[in-house]
Structure formats: structure tokens, C-alpha cells
Amino acid sequence: MNSEELNTLLEETFGFMFEEELLKEIAASGTYQKLSHDEILMDQGDVMTDMPLILSGAVKILRDDDDGHELLLYFLEPGDTCAMSFSCCMAQKKSKIRAVTEGKVELIMIPATQMDTWLGKYPTWRTFVFDSIRIRMDEFIEAVDSLAFMQLDERLLKYLRDRVKVVGETDLKVTHQQIAYDLNTSRVVVSRLLKRLEKDGKIKIGRSHLQVLEM
């Protein structure tokens, strides 16, 4: 991709919130990356040196528990960044989470040093960073009480809705096994719950994919 196209893409995704100057700096110091499905952007334990700005696609943010179980925290969408990376980048600490691409993803990696200087230089950047943290905090709380208070069937519904939102279509290419993995439960349980949702007319099940009818 040439710089011309990159500028257009940046303009589309972040133009409404960043000033021209900042967009130029992003284009200049960031690294454009195009990733395919299921690539690990950042693993638990990695030291963060850059922070990602999502241009297109979606990124899953997961947390591994002590037993190696995986838990889906939330999705990043275009215009988002990983709030976790703020705290980690600045302190140059290890990541506590894992980021995996969900489908094809385009993003720009910004060196940690830049985001620091931009904080003072650009008010819009400052707003962006703080808003991201606030929004992510909200989602985080949601993730926590979905775990603590919601029944599995409700969590499953929320999961399906989230998923539909990030891929932008009601047809999901997901196996029961993968869902079970994301929700940290067993495949059998997922299959049974999905069956019930299908009976209720909320979804339609096919092999390796399903359709969400009711939101």
C-alpha cells in the first residue's frame, strides 16, 4: 500500500477526530500492517513497545487464567485501540492479555514513544486516549458481571450479539467448539444451549456456521 492510500484510510477511520497534523504524524511514524485470520498481535507476557490503531476488521482480547483456560474479554473494532496498551506501553511492562485477530485486520502500530509526546501536543489525541480508557473500562465491567452474574445462556447470547456486531453480518462462521473455548465452557454445553436458542427461533444452526435471527 502506498502512502496515498494509507492517508485515505486514516482519514476515513480517524479523520473525524484527529487534526491533519496528527494524521500526518501517525502516517509518518506508524507502521501499517495487514493481518489475516487468527494471528496473535500480542501475547500474554510480551513486552509492549507499540500500540495498535485498528483501521478495519476486529481483534479479540483474551485473558488466560492460571489453568490455561481462555476467556474472551471484549472485541476491538475500527477506530479502537487497546486501552491495555496505554498502561503497558508507558511503563514498558508485560502484557496481561492476548490479542488475536478475528478475520482480516488492517492496523497501524504506533511506537510508544510517540504516543507520549502526542499527549501534550494534540488535545484530540489526549481525548482519544482518555475516552478509549473510559469506554474500555465500561466494557470491562460488563465483561466482569457477565461472568459473575449472568447465566451461561445469557452470556452465549451476548457473545453471539457481539460477534454479529464485529463482523457486520448475522451469519457467523463459528464452531460450537470455538464458542466453548471463548466462553470457557465445554462444547457439549454450548451445543445444548444453541439447540435451545434454535428451538426458540433465535438462531439457525448449520455445520461450522450459524445464523443469528433475533437480536
Next chain:
DNA sequence: ACATTAAGTGATT
């Protein structure tokens, strides 16, 4: 045709 993978089922804890 056979092996592999995804999904369904009943019983047990």
C-alpha cells in the same frame, strides 16, 4: 471408501 471433524444424546456427578 475411509479418516477426520463437527454436532447430537443420554447418563452420571
Next chain:
DNA sequence: AATCACTTAATGT
């Protein structure tokens, strides 16, 4: 809600 053991069905080679 999890796990086991097993079946059935769809897909890939």
C-alpha cells in the same frame, strides 16, 4: 453446568 462415552452427520482426501 461439566464430563464421559458413544452416535450420527458432514467434509476432506
